[in-house]
Amino acid sequence: MAGVVRKIIQTSNAPAAIGSYSQAVRVDHTLYISGQIGLKPTTGVMVEGGVIPETQQVMKNMGAILEAAGASFDNVVKATVMLEDINDFTAVNTEYAKNFTKNFPARALVQVAALPRGAKVEIEAVAVVGPITDES
Template structure:
């Protein structure tokens, strides 16, 4: 198991502000990258971004993108996501944002409503990515 090092101190500071020191932002096992759940925290302030669930989803996905970049991949490498929603009625709003980040083929996904999220967030997204080429099967 390898904890993914971030390339520069700015990214290290960003990730530290996103979630603190009690967990890894991502872990690499063989060619699989497991990205911890991300909420819509602004790395510069350590606070949730204003503007509701759409803005939080954008920031969560931006944070995931930075972590994937540090691992040497991007959204095209993501094979599975889990979306946690404070209100299932936000499902369609989050989907519209989600489609801006996953453009060519969508990963497998699960979405759930949960009782609460850290810092009062409305959405949390985790991801699993595979380094290198892979084939997508349409069933």
């Protein structure tokens, strides 16, 4: 009986984990990306300027992790967006949408009481790695 293959995904192009977790874990063809906040990978410091620059950095971080796993935003099938303030929905959604142009992933978006490091937005995702055939 063949076992399940698990691979830890790590890249210096995204912030190092700030706890006991991995940037992402691939299990067979499924990639689980840990929640990303607007930390700069080189310094581990939060970007300044509010929710828009934070969301832009979150998406850069996620893109780097996807690339390290051999995937792209086209491979994302589910995302969860956590906001400090639900009133930031439109601004975050605008930046988020710049990375997904077709076959949008399923998504949940919630307001939370607080996020790590005082972040205004955190996004986690699930992706499939490998060729995808879209059915209409």
